[in-house]
Structure formats: C-alpha cells, structure tokens
Amino acid sequence: RTLRIGLIPGDGIGKEVIPAGRRILEALPASLGLKFEFIDLKAGWETFQQQGVALPEETVSILKSDCDGALFGAVSSPTTAVKGYSSPIVALRKKLDLYANVRPVKTVVSAPKPIDMVIVRENTEDLYVKEETTRDTPDGKVAEAVKRISQRASSRIATIAGEIALRRQKIRAAGSPSIHKGPLVTITHKSNVLSQTDGLFRSTAREALAAPRFREGAVAVEEQIVDSMVYKLFRQPEAYDVIVAPNLYGDILSDGAAALVGSLGLVPSANVGEGFAIGEPCHGSAPDIQGQGIANPIATLRSAALMLEFLNEEAAAAKIYAAVDANLEEGKLLSPDLGGTAKTEEVVEDILRRL
Amino acid sequence: RTLRIGLIPGDGIGKEVIPAGRRILEALPASLGLKFEFIDLKAGWETFQQQGVALPEETVSILKSDCDGALFGAVSSPTTAVKGYSSPIVALRKKLDLYANVRPVKTVVSAPKPIDMVIVRENTEDLYVKEETTRDTPDGKVAEAVKRISQRASSRIATIAGEIALRRQKIRAAGSPSIHKGPLVTITHKSNVLSQTDGLFRSTAREALAAPRFREGAVAVEEQIVDSMVYKLFRQPEAYDVIVAPNLYGDILSDGAAALVGSLGLVPSANVGEGFAIGEPCHGSAPDIQGQGIANPIATLRSAALMLEFLNEEAAAAKIYAAVDANLEEGKLLSPDLGGTAKTEEVVEDILRRL
Ligand SMILES: CC(C)[C@H](C(=O)O)[C@@H](O)C(=O)O
Numbered sequence A, B: 001r002t003l004r005i006g007l008i009p010g011d012g013i014g015k016e017v018i019p020a021g022r023r024i025l026e027a028l029p030a031s032l033g034l035k036f037e038f039i040d041l042k043a044g045w046e047t048f049q050q051q052g053v054a055l056p057e058e059t060v061s062i063l064k065s066d067c068d069g070a071l072f073g074a075v076s077s078p079t080t081a082v083k084g085y086s087s088p089i090v091a092l093r094k095k096l097d098l099y100a101n102v103r104p105v106k107t108v109v110s111a112p113k114p115i116d117m118v119i120v121r122e123n124t125e126d127l128y129v130k131e132e133t134t135r136d137t138p139d140g141k142v143a144e145a146v147k148r149i150s151q152r153a154s155s156r157i158a159t160i161a162g163e164i165a166l167r168r169q170k171i172r173a174a175g176s177p178s179i180h181k182g183p184l185v186t187i188t189h190k191s192n193v194l195s196q197t198d199g200l201f202r203s204t205a206r207e208a209l210a211a212p213r214f215r216e217g218a219v220a221v222e223e224q225i226v227d228s229m230v231y232k233l234f235r236q237p238e239a240y241d242v243i244v245a246p247n248l249y250g251d252i253l254s255d256g257a258a259a260l261v262g263s264l265g266l267v268p269s270a271n272v273g274e275g276f277a278i279g280e281p282c283h284g285s286a287p288d289i290q291g292q293g294i295a296n297p298i299a300t301l302r303s304a305a306l307m308l309e310f311l312n313e314e315a316a317a318a319k320i321y322a323a324v325d326a327n328l329e330e331g332k333l334l335s336p337d338l339g340g341t342a343k344t345e346e347v348v349e350d351i352l353r354r355l
C-alpha cells in the first residue's frame, strides 16, 4: 500500500519537526509493505505574509483530492488581530470535517506515577465556529461569540471516544501492560451553567455511549464538570482512560494533561475524519527556540504514528511508539525540554536506530 | 463598627462550614472594635425543592438592604436539567453586580514549592449570561449559547486586578515574606481563536493596566493564551502573582490552581462589588462527605477573612489568615482532605485558639 502524505510544516519549529516525521515514515521496515509519497504544502503566518492567506485553497484541495493523510507542524499567530488572518489548523479541521481531535497523554511504563489517558476533543464546533460580532453601546464596545453544540457532532465524538476506549481495552487484553482495569469514558461539560448547550453535549454523549456494543464491551461512563475535571486531572490523573469533551474544554484539558507528562514536546494529536487523519504535535511554533535545532521531535513522531493508526496501519504505528518509548526509557538522548542536551537530530537518529 | 453579615449555608457541607465562618468572626479580638450581626438566609437545591426557587427574592432583597457582606456555603445542583432551577450563586453575582471573583491560592510559606497567586475572575458575563437557545434541524438538535464580553466589564476587572497587584506589593514591601519580586498581572484569553470577544478582553485589559498608577507602581503586565496558561500553571506556578481572566477561564483556572495546593478545601474566594463582598469557599457541597463532620472549614474561614479585606477590615482579616496559617504550619490538626483525621470541629477549635 502506498500512502500519500501531505506535509505542512507551518512556522517556527514546525519546520524542524515535520522533516523528522517524514524521516520516521521513510525508515519504517520494508516488511510492513508500506510506501510513502510526500507532498509539501503551505499554511501559516509566513504563508499569510507571502500570499495574503494563511491557508491557501491549493493546500486544501490537494489534501482532499491527492492525500491519504497529512502531518501538520505548528503555526505562529500574530500577537494582535490582523485583518484576514485566521488560524489555518482551525480552518483545516472544519474544511476536511476532521471531527475528532485525539490526544493521547502517556508516561513511560516505568514512570513513578504512570498516566495513560487520551483526550478526545470535538473539533468542528463550540466557540470554534468563530461567529463573532461587536457593537458600540453608550457603555463602550460589547462583543459576542456563538458557542454552538449540535446533537450530531456530540454524538459522533462520543461514539469515537467509545470506540477508542474499546480499542485500548483490546490492546490491553492482548497483554500490553496498563494501569487501567477496564475501559472508562469520562464526559466533560459545564451543564450546571450551560444547561442547553453543554446539557445537549452531556445527554447526547450519554446516549451514544449507551449503545449495545459499548455496554457489551463493559465501557464504564462517568461525568465531570470541566472545572472539577481540571482539578481531578492534577490530583488523580491515573484514574482517567478516555476523556471526551467539547472543543474548547478539550483544548484546555489536553494542555493541562501535557503538563503532567513533563513537556508539550511529548504529546501528539491526530485530527480525524472519515478515512482521513492529520497528525499534529500539540506544541506550538515556539519562536523562542526556533532555529536552534533543539525542538523535541517526539510529539511529531508520535503524531505520525497516531495518523497511521487512524489510517488502519496499526502495526506500523506500534513500531514507532515502541522506538520512541525505548528512547525515553533509556533517557540518555533527551532534548532540553526534558532536561537533556540532545539536538533534534540526535533524538531522531536514536529513535530511528530503534525502529 | 457593626457589620451585618448574611449567612447562606446552602446545601451539603455548606451547612457545616458556614457555622465555622460565623464562629471565627464572633471570636475576633474585641480590640479590633468590630461587632457582627448575622442574618440567616436561604438559597440552593433544598430551598428550590421547598419553595420552587433556588434564590428566593427575600434573600436578594435582605442582602441588598440590610447587609454589609455575606458568606455563601455551597449548593448542590440537580444531576439532570430541572425546569426552573438555576444556580443561585451565579444569579447572586449578577443581581448584586459582584463583578469580581477573587481567588487567592497560596501555600504555607515553608512549603517545598511555595505558590502565592490570586486569580481575579470576571463574574458577570462571558458564557455566564446564560442566553441559550435550542432548535430542531433535520440533523437533530442544535443549541447555542452567547459568550458576551464587554469593554466595561473587562476594564473594571482588569483595574481591580491591578489594584490587587499593588496592594499585594504594598504588603510585601511592609516586610511580609514573599516569593515575588514585583507585582505582575497575567491576562488570560483565547484571542487567537476569539479575536473579537477575547480580543476585546485582551486589549481592554491592556489599556486599563497601562493607567499611570499601575505604571508608577511598576506593575508588570503579560499575557497567556488560556490553554498555555493551564500548562504553565502546572509547570511553573511559582511564576504567577495576579491572573486576570474572563468568567469561564477564571472558573477553570481557579480549580486548577486549587489542585496545586493540595485541596479545594483550602481555597477561599470573594465575590466583590462596590462596597459589598460575599465570601465563598471554592469547594462544592460535597454530598459524598456531608453529615460526617469532616469537611475542611479552612476555605470558609479564609473566605470570611477575604470578605473582611474587601470591607476594608484588613487588620481583622490578617488575624484570621495568621491563625489558619499557624494551624497548617503545625500540621497536627488537619481534616481528611489534607491527610489528617481531625473533624471540622477540631480544626475550628484549633484555629480559634490561635486567633
Ligand atoms: C493554535 C490554536 C488555534 C489551537 C487550538 O486552540 O485548537 C491549538 O491550541 C491547539 O490545541 O491545536
């Protein structure tokens, strides 16, 4: 099978980590029977400055017509609002209907306090519909934004969360060591204040997760109000398996969870739709370290693996995860965000050796 | 001076901690020249079940006409939406125009990783305006909520945040030990996605904090995107002094910060308006431990002190803080949330002894 992968490095360290993602895919053992073709695509702040758009139409159309998946690096945002600029990753998620943002947060097995959770974030609506207006009043400006929650989007995100819980349980049952006994999905919302919007998310998710296949798979379902979820995330992170949340809470929770494993530089994500996935490291473009060759490539390598998982190439994904884990378990070649002194290049080489 | 204080225990452990708040006020040394009168007021889920409203008109009118301040315990919410029920504390904040929710999060000075920050949360708007609608579509239900951000509310919350930063610096300058060198206000928002609403919060807060008295007081101002704020909160909490945020982010951040100091049972808040303040522990009604007499009273005792601060009784507040800190520093009589075995009653007695 040949997979055609779009590469969208974006800005800053995106340009340093996406090449690492490409290299690990190219280095996968031939025995897997996978071939890759890569297509370089543009998006981001630099693109905006050159072309006047942050997400060129061409990038979208090539992804749609020519690619099986993609890797997205990171983009810089202007520090003050710039007319016509808006985040290309938010736009891509919507244009390609990548309705789920899947963010696994996991320590190495030998960690003193092991954590192994995945945050499944709705990726198309909530405040991210970006429908905003501003009006002048005698008291000054008043701006409003729409938070939209639909039954359809809530149902499909809860369903994929349930499926991810089942899949994780299957991997555990196959003998992979785990801190979890059984599959658990935690629905996060703020329905005590937002009874209609978050209330709809909550009730729809409950309903979707009551489907026979989840009950047969013994998927336990519980809820947490988002503020209390953040509290619990820090007090007992080991308790969580799959957390499903509307877009904005998912954004916040996944950064919080990343803090628990020591660095955003370790945390991957995949933007997942029907038959398409974009791997995307959770970190930003990090202008403070750009150009120094010290960005941690692991979030991107794991994002490449996660993309492969959602393209049904689980064996290839497992190889990448294992090589990354071996590098971390040994702990000799670590980038500065993890307290080491290794360059991006050295970390990548070490992981490639372990493939 | 006689202060008339409304007592609104609410539900669950609210009924166990509010009496503790009353006791500490009554036990303040006579030399302070303060007298208290207490008025018992109703609100909450039990009240809703008895009277059909969670916040009786009487409670609001007595607070408005007869009280200088109040202590609010906690209320339980129904687990599914109940027609006519809505959170009384959210309503109170709006009806009394208590525009600032001030949440100091602080470890004892001898803590291995000392933290000393205060989260200043806008308290009247954002998604808490609770303007929601639901419509049926061919694809199922779609619900929308309004997120409203005004220049007026953003300006006054940033202003009080700046004033709190100045006040904290003054206390430090007077010789109180501190981990902070100078005053710092961190503006939290998500203007990279919500350019109009959060953009307005951001620019208005910047402007308010550029006022001459803040510049003269050397108040440093910086910004964090909310997801990155949560990440930093957990990675380097010692760096933050005053964090100012719109309502919902403030809600989430303050629970996150509470996790850092070990228990929500330690964290107070005050809902502050012009000349009025309601102290409110950050924890909920905790039905799981209600009736056992083991709730941690400290969040409420500190909330009583915080209320006094905003009623310009700083000397009385300082007495309470010191007594609570002495109890925690000694660490002998701690409630179960802090790993101890003391009852609410015993913790209160110990703190009263130290007044
Ligand atoms: C850059 C920003 C628009 C984005 C988001 O909020 O989704 C980022 O924080 C993320 O989590 O991918």
Ligand SMILES: CC(C)[C@H](C(=O)O)[C@@H](O)C(=O)O
Pocket (backbone or CB within 6 Å): A192, A193, A227, B087, B089, B090, B251, B282
């Ligand atoms: C109970 C709830 C409505 C409330 C809020 O969201 O403000 C609580 O979480 C708080 O922080 O006081």
